[in-house]
Amino acid sequence: MRIELIRRPERSAAMAWLSPVIAVVLTLVAGAIIFAANGIDPLQGLYVYFLEPLTLPFTLYELVVKAIPIIIIAVGLALCYLSNVWNIGAEGQLTVGAITGSLLPILFPDFQNVLTLPIMLLMGILGGALYAAIPAVLKSRFGTNEILTSLMLVYVAAYLLDWLVRGPLRDPQGFGFPGSRPFTDFQVMPILFPGSRVHLGLVFALVVVVGAWFILHRTITGFAITTLGQAPRAGAFAGFSRRRMTMLVFLISGGLAGLAGIAEVAGPVGKLEVVISPGYGFTAIIVAFLGRLNPAAIVVAGLVLALSFIGSERAQIVLGMSSQTGRVFQGMLLFFVLACDTFILYRLRFVRTPHAPLARSAE
Amino acid sequence: MSMAEAIIVTIVIASTPLLLAALGELVAERSGVLNLGVEGMMIMGAVTGFIASYETGQPIFGILASLAAGMLTASLFAFVTLVLVANQVASGLALTLLGIGFSALIGESYASKPGVRLAQIHIPGLSDIPFVGPILFGQDPLVYVTVALTVGVSWFLFRTRGGLVLRAVGDNHVSAHALGYGVVRVRFLAVLFGGACAGLAGAYLSLVSTSQWLDNMTAGRGWIALALVVFATWLPWRLAVGALLFGAVGILQFHAQALGVRVPAQFLSALPYLITIVVLVLISGNRMLMRSNTPAMLGQSFVPDR
Numbered sequence: 001m002r003i004e005l006i007r008r009p010e011r012s013a014a015m016a017w018l019s020p021v022i023a024v025v026l027t028l029v030a031g032a033i034i035f036a037a038n039g040i041d042p043l044q045g046l047y048v049y050f051l052e053p054l055t056l057p058f059t060l061y062e063l064v065v066k067a068i069p070i071i072i073i074a075v076g077l078a079l080c081y082l083s084n085v086w087n088i089g090a091e092g093q094l095t096v097g098a099i100t101g102s103l104l105p106i107l108f109p110d111f112q113n114v115l116t117l118p119i120m121l122l123m124g125i126l127g128g129a130l131y132a133a134i135p136a137v138l139k140s141r142f143g144t145n146e147i148l149t150s151l152m153l154v155y156v157a158a159y160l161l162d163w164l165v166r167g168p169l170r171d172p173q174g175f176g177f178p179g180s181r182p183f184t185d186f187q188v189m190p191i192l193f194p195g196s197r198v199h200l201g202l203v204f205a206l207v208v209v210v211g212a213w214f215i216l217h218r219t220i221t222g223f224a225i226t227t228l229g230q231a232p233r234a235g236a237f238a239g240f241s242r243r244r245m246t247m248l249v250f251l252i253s254g255g256l257a258g259l260a261g262i263a264e265v266a267g268p269v270g271k272l273e274v275v276i277s278p279g280y281g282f283t284a285i286i287v288a289f290l291g292r293l294n295p296a297a298i299v300v301a302g303l304v305l306a307l308s309f310i311g312s313e314r315a316q317i318v319l320g321m322s323s324q325t326g327r328v329f330q331g332m333l334l335f336f337v338l339a340c341d342t343f344i345l346y347r348l349r350f351v352r353t354p355h356a357p358l359a360r361s362a363e
Numbered sequence: 364m365s366m367a368e369a370i371i372v373t374i375v376i377a378s379t380p381l382l383l384a385a386l387g388e389l390v391a392e393r394s395g396v397l398n399l400g401v402e403g404m405m406i407m408g409a410v411t412g413f414i415a416s417y418e419t420g421q422p423i424f425g426i427l428a429s430l431a432a433g434m435l436t437a438s439l440f441a442f443v444t445l446v447l448v449a450n451q452v453a454s455g456l457a458l459t460l461l462g463i464g465f466s467a468l469i470g471e472s473y474a475s476k477p478g479v480r481l482a483q484i485h486i487p488g489l490s491d492i493p494f495v496g497p498i499l500f501g502q503d504p505l506v507y508v509t510v511a512l513t514v515g516v517s518w519f520l521f522r523t524r525g526g527l528v529l530r531a532v533g534d535n536h537v538s539a540h541a542l543g544y545g546v547v548r549v550r551f552l553a554v555l556f557g558g559a560c561a562g563l564a565g566a567y568l569s570l571v572s573t574s575q576w577l578d579n580m581t582a583g584r585g586w587i588a589l590a591l592v593v594f595a596t597w598l599p600w601r602l603a604v605g606a607l608l609f610g611a612v613g614i615l616q617f618h619a620q621a622l623g624v625r626v627p628a629q630f631l632s633a634l635p636y637l638i639t640i641v642v643l644v645l646i647s648g649n650r651m652l653m654r655s656n657t658p659a660m661l662g663q664s665f666v667p668d669r
Contacts, residue, residue: 003446005446005447005448005666007666034468081453086452088456138640138643138644142644142647142648143647143648143650143653144640144643144644144647144648145593145643145647147399147452148586148589148590148593148639148640148643149640149643149644151583151586152583152586152590152636152637152639152640153636153640155582155583155633155636156633156636156637159629159630159632159633160629160633162629163627163629163630166629167627282460285453285456285460286457286460289453322467322468322471324464324467324468324471325464325468326464327460327463327464327465327467327468328461328464328465328468329464330460330464331403331457331458331460331461331462331463331464331465332461334453334456334457334460334461335439335443335454335457335458335461338443338447338449338450338453338454338457339443339447339449341449342447342448342449346448346666
């Protein structure tokens, strides 16, 4: 028997909504198998992992804390991927944004007024955008593959951060441990809900989502993004510049990743450290696809992926599961989403095997 | 062993996994498939290679396990991108993320355990020749496998009918399909070959370079292998040159400190990634070179019309 793909007459709207749901269900099934293979009751495993965090107020707040950077970054990446530009170095842009944003509070710790945080955030955005401009310039000037360059820069940024927090930016009162001095007062993100760690970044995330939706659906730039992504030739005839678009979406996504970075160090992390993100920049790639590159759906997808971080922490404490299971779930989820997406445009037909293709008989 | 000998031997050890992984990816890309999951296949090869050789005490079982793991993960990618025509870039990323996570999960209890090391060959007489001996006749067996594979891939691609078909599929899948060649089948096999090579490259890291399993131990080597393929403009021989070059840069950090170079260690660690970017820019700036060798269908899905 052979599987054939038959193109649907038109895009299946039902599948477009169903495919992420099916992907999540398939991931849960695969997750149950992994739990069983590790000698854990699959139902209990799934409960601890995916349901229990939703029943406790503390973990619900933490879910939002984790979702903030993921959603901010994923929206920027969605703009890239919609225009067929492949920025996969958001993790590096996050790191550089965190560094540039932290320069003010570390170098001028006494600069404490209402302007402190806004300047930090702006410098974070600028740092992330400039770092993203490197692959964008190399792409449009020399045609260099932006996938490889943006990813290489993730490693470079990680080493830069490592050097800074062990060397020039290390806390002199830190007993020789790596890490900057902790941020205080006007240098930290205001908390929105007392008793939680949910910070001002939540507002930024919502503004970013609405802003991206507006750009995509109400502006000519948004039209250029989708046109260049889906029909590059048509876009060129319409006068949209591929190079300027590459630059634009890289700057936007880099700036947003930088914002997420500085919001993390000025928020939940509290200072510049060796590790400031558990891979939010990579998780955001999955979120962008799970959310169909649609800003509103990315909010839901971001919460789902944030749950995988919280769940793996819970599963580690309650079930003694490896902390790595979260990463496995994330990888599987992206695979299932991509596979299910096929059925938006195609349906399957099963064909009995003794069936010689016409072309073969032409010999 | 003199200093120069030691340096050359370490360069070879650093280059071999890069060359292995890049050779596999080159074949896949020549057939028109861009598999960004090299890092994921490589780390799966590293972890299964370590576990199998640790449990059996025999490096050969580690090598076989890494080949199987590489091909298994590659077939996952091949099914999603070739049969279900999913986006190749995104699927490759998924494979990398999945591989890094899954390897960390199954390798967790093996971290920091002493592994089995694949011994170097010793040919009495030949291996003892000063300078030439250890370099030409005293490497581990996988180095010779890699050299043979480089010759083999070059011969297959440019001197055999099968290679011609594979390149035709990569350059124009519509025409190749019209001529009666199974585009999907050819690509599936090419991706499987790529997976086997990446798996073996991973095993090289955990059986030869270090003989231990470390979380995320490939550290971007899969991505550097991808860059190498572009650097070599899809030609196997240039791949060998590039791998030696990158291997040399990679071990620079160990020798620079011995030579008393006053640079932060982090800068030396970041150097291979920076040089990769510079090299990519230099090569891709040369439009003629790129246009004449890039497989025309690279990264494009194919749905046969019947």
